Amino acid sequence: MKTKQVIYDNNFDLHSLNKFSSVMALGNGYLGVRAAHEEDYTGQIRGMYVAGVYNKATANETSDLVNLPDIAGMLIEIDGINFSMLEGEVLSYERGLSLETGELRREFIWKNKTGARFKFVFQRFAAKDHLHLLASKVTVASLDKPARIKMITGINAQQTNFGRQHLIEESVRVFNEEILQGIYQTTETGIIISIAASIHAPGASRISFSAKNRQLNASIDGDLVKDEPFVFEKIGTVYTSLESTNPDRDSLENLKSNSLLGYEALLERSASKWQEFWQAKRIEITSTDEFDQTAMDFALYHMEIMTPAHDERFSVGAKGLTGEGYKGHVFWDTEIFIAPFHLFTEPETAKKLLRYRYLHLQQAKEKAAQNGYEGALFPWESAMTGKEETPEFAAINIRTGTRQKVASAISEHHIVADIAFAVVQYFQNTLDEEFMRNEGLALLKETAQFWMSRTVEEGGKLSIKDVIGPDEYTEHIDNNAYTNYMAYYNVEQALYFMDQFQHTDEQLFNRGKDFLNTLYLPKPNKDKIIPQDDTFLSKPEIDLTPYKQTQGSQAILLDYSRAEVNEMQILKQADTVMLLYLFPDLFPKEVVAKNLHYYEAHTIHDSSLSKAIHAIVAARCEDEEAAYRFFKEACLIDLGPNPHSSDEGIHAASLGAIWLTTMFGFANMSQRTGRLNFNPKLPENWSELVFPLTYQGRKLKVKLTHQHFEITKLLGPDLAIEINGRDYLLSDTVEVEIKN
Numbered sequence: 251m252k253t254k255q256v257i258y259d260n261n262f263d264l265h266s267l268n269k270f271s272s273v274m275a276l277g278n279g280y281l282g283v284r285a286a287h288e289e290d291y292t293g294q295i296r297g298m299y300v301a302g303v304y305n306k307a308t309a310n311e312t313s314d315l316v317n318l319p320d321i322a323g324m325l326i327e328i329d330g331i332n333f334s335m336l337e338g339e340v341l342s343y344e345r346g347l348s349l350e351t352g353e354l355r356r357e358f359i360w361k362n363k364t365g366a367r368f369k370f371v372f373q374r375f376a377a378k379d380h381l382h383l384l385a386s387k388v389t390v391a392s393l394d395k396p397a398r399i400k401m402i403t404g405i406n407a408q409q410t411n412f413g414r415q416h417l418i419e420e421s422v423r424v425f426n427e428e429i430l431q432g433i434y435q436t437t438e439t440g441i442i443i444s445i446a447a448s449i450h451a452p453g454a455s456r457i458s459f460s461a462k463n464r465q466l467n468a469s470i471d472g473d474l475v476k477d478e479p480f481v482f483e484k485i486g487t488v489y490t491s492l493e494s495t496n497p498d499r500d501s502l503e504n505l506k507s508n509s510l511l512g513y514e515a516l517l518e519r520s521a522s523k524w525q526e527f528w529q530a531k532r533i534e535i536t537s538t539d540e541f542d543q544t545a546m547d548f549a550l551y552h553m554e555i556m557t558p559a560h561d562e563r564f565s566v567g568a569k570g571l572t573g574e575g576y577k578g579h580v581f582w583d584t585e586i587f588i589a590p591f592h593l594f595t596e597p598e599t600a601k602k603l604l605r606y607r608y609l610h611l612q613q614a615k616e617k618a619a620q621n622g623y624e625g626a627l628f629p630w631e632s633a634m635t636g637k638e639e640t641p642e643f644a645a646i647n648i649r650t651g652t653r654q655k656v657a658s659a660i661s662e663h664h665i666v667a668d669i670a671f672a673v674v675q676y677f678q679n680t681l682d683e684e685f686m687r688n689e690g691l692a693l694l695k696e697t698a699q700f701w702m703s704r705t706v707e708e709g710g711k712l713s714i715k716d717v718i719g720p721d722e723y724t725e726h727i728d729n730n731a732y733t734n735y736m737a738y739y740n741v742e743q744a745l746y747f748m749d750q751f752q753h754t755d756e757q758l759f760n761r762g763k764d765f766l767n768t769l770y771l772p773k774p775n776k777d778k779i780i781p782q783d784d785t786f787l788s789k790p791e792i793d794l795t796p797y798k799q800t801q802g803s804q805a806i807l808l809d810y811s812r813a814e815v816n817e818m819q820i821l822k823q824a825d826t827v828m829l830l831y832l833f834p835d836l837f838p839k840e841v842v843a844k845n846l847h848y849y850e851a852h853t854i855h856d857s858s859l860s861k862a863i864h865a866i867v868a869a870r871c872e873d874e875e876a877a878y879r880f881f882k883e884a885c886l887i888d889l890g891p892n893p894h895s896s897d898e899g900i901h902a903a904s905l906g907a908i909w910l911t912t913m914f915g916f917a918n919m920s921q922r923t924g925r926l927n928f929n930p931k932l933p934e935n936w937s938e939l940v941f942p943l944t945y946q947g948r949k950l951k952v953k954l955t956h957q958h959f960e961i962t963k964l965l966g967p968d969l970a971i972e973i974n975g976r977d978y979l980l981s982d983t984v985e986v987e988i989k990n
């Protein structure tokens with residue numbers, strides 16, 4: 251390994267507690283646990299989430315990803331004094347999340363208010379080799395004198411989603427004076443969740459148990475002998491009725507068989523799975539700034555722990571399993587920003603994410619029908635049922651008491667074509683005919699049919715009216731370029747694959763052809779600018795400098811109402827630039843560069859989905875300085891200095907986009923000629939880039955410097971590829987000198 255793969259939080263700071271709880275979260279795609287400290291602090295938000303466990307607190311609210319009972323919290327008292335880093339003095343503090351092993355570790359010396367010093371080590375991980383297992387270990391040593399220690403910890407069902415309680419406590423039990431178990435049921439969805447935890451304290455400790463006010467606790471009293479570590483271990487298991495017919499039994503049996511092994515042996519088992527992951531998927535960057543490698547490792551770590559690769563019934567929430575932002579809902583973020591990483595490293599996972607959509611085709615058809623359309627209209631926000639989950643109203647205006655309607659569910663329809671795009675991308679990578687014949691074609695046909703019914707005829711052309719494109723600061727507009735081109739591609743690909751797979755539906759075919767012939771596709775104007783929509787370019791402009799300086803905070807909405815923002819040339823995020831990213835050859839280079847420049851100047855980047863996409867298009871335009879700058883800024887969305895950037899969870903799509911930038915921007919990979927194609931644009935600061943790829947059943951490895959491109963086939967038959975415009979047959983290794 252080149253750089254140490256650790257994310258540090260070496261300054262205990264109350265302001266950034268919740269940010270680091272998200273950034274350093276643990277997980278394995280089945281469950282996620284926030285890296286809240288063991289001891290409580292006012293305002294600290296704990297959280298444990300299991301993929302797919304959603305619930306509505308009341309009938310008129312949308313589903314929450316349920317914050318489950320907590321097993322990480324702990325109250326520690328030494329000689330009657332409560333341990334808190336806000337009391338006494340903290341000496342030599344170190345906290346780090348090892349991406350290499352998946353372990354979170356905090357180590358420090360604490361001097362209490364009487365001057366006695368204690369060394370603490372807290373360790374924790376979520377097992378990568380056993381999706382239901384969590385483990386923690388606390389080591390305390392008294393450095394000055396013997397002392398008494400008391401620890402209180404258990405299963406705490408007082409957890410809520412920002413005050414919304416989702417669980418009924420069904421039963422709490424203690425077995426053999428060492429295992430605690432709580433069984434809960436979600437109030438609306440009826441999911442059973444069983445959580446069990448075992449307690450291992452030094453032999454001489456006295457343990458008692460209690461259950462009160464939704465808390466099942468063990469209280470451990472022990473003696474600290476000077477300089478002798480007091481080691482406490484707590485191993486936990488979580489099972490739900492989503493995957494188990496008997497979560498009660500499974501949580502207990504798996505806990506018993508695993509906890510006997512002890513923390514360190516369990517960690518070793520899990521860490522070796524992380525090693526396999528890094529060996530197979532790590533991208534190695536040699537940069538003048540080591541942070542680039544850290545940011546990439548961080549992105550891959552989170553993409554791995556956010557994705558429920560074990561179960562196609564679930565997909566990836568906008569904050570993964572690290573927090574309650576966007577209520578754990580699934581957006582276009584999954585197909586466009588996150589799935590490509592899986593597709594090019596583990597296509598089976600990408601397939602499961604598409605299967606999630608396929609399994610909800612019926613609900614998408616119902617949504618289309620309810621809105622007077624044909625085919626499938628996928629919800630803008632989705633959770634367990636596949637029904638629309640976008641909240642009807644946004645935050646309240648506390649002066650007027652009125653709430654603003656959220657328009658995305660009503661008109662942000664590009665998600666339909668985004669899903670279709672991902673279907674085609676999946677097929678191009680895997681050539682998985684079975685999938686295409688079944689799920690793929692069904693998705694393509696239904697989505698295509700939606701677009702055909704979504705247009706209106708105007709002066710001999712078809713328009714797509716009243717939509718929101720990716721730029722959510724511009725609502726209810728007609729002929730959004732991104733949406734229209736994506737809809738065109740959706741229908742075109744549906745017809746192409748219907749033809750390829752001899753899927754006869756004459757009527758749909760002819761209707762589709764008419765659609766393609768008559769759909770209005772915005773073209774560059776005399777200044778070579780592609781109009782974002784019918785009216786965008788005629789709207790007034792304002793100086794966005796102050797808002798760009800506070801990007802991500804939506805500060806513009808404090809100065810202007812949404813309606814006012816709508817009437818100006820202001821973008822929240824990449825829109826036309828998004829189109830240029832997905833279709834690199836749609837317009838000549840000069841048009842791409844002009845539009846990148848024009849639209850970037852009008853973009854605040856208030857959405858985390860924006861920066862990295864600009865980086866990709868800038869790299870392709872050979873604006874190396876801008877590309878690297880945008881990349882850096884994208885990397886700082888979660889890892890930057892803003893103490894509150896990630897309070898409610900990491901930005902899943904933006905992490906996916908760090909990988910996208912490297913692959914589709916800097917390595918500049920595409921499938922534009924129907925074959926894998928590279929035209930590298932390595933940043934000046936990077937001297938080498940090495941990455942693995944899975945493509946059409948082959949395992950490939952690419953090594954790239956400013957002078958040299960090398961691709962090796964590790965597995966699979968020969969492959970025709972294109973590098974810098976020249977064709978090669980890859981049977982073993984192809985090496986190409988790059989002329990600058």
Ligand code: BGC
Binds near residue numbers: 583857
């Ligand atoms: C962005 C959307 C995105 C959503 C979830 C919004 O702020 O505008 O494009 O899908 O966040 O990440």
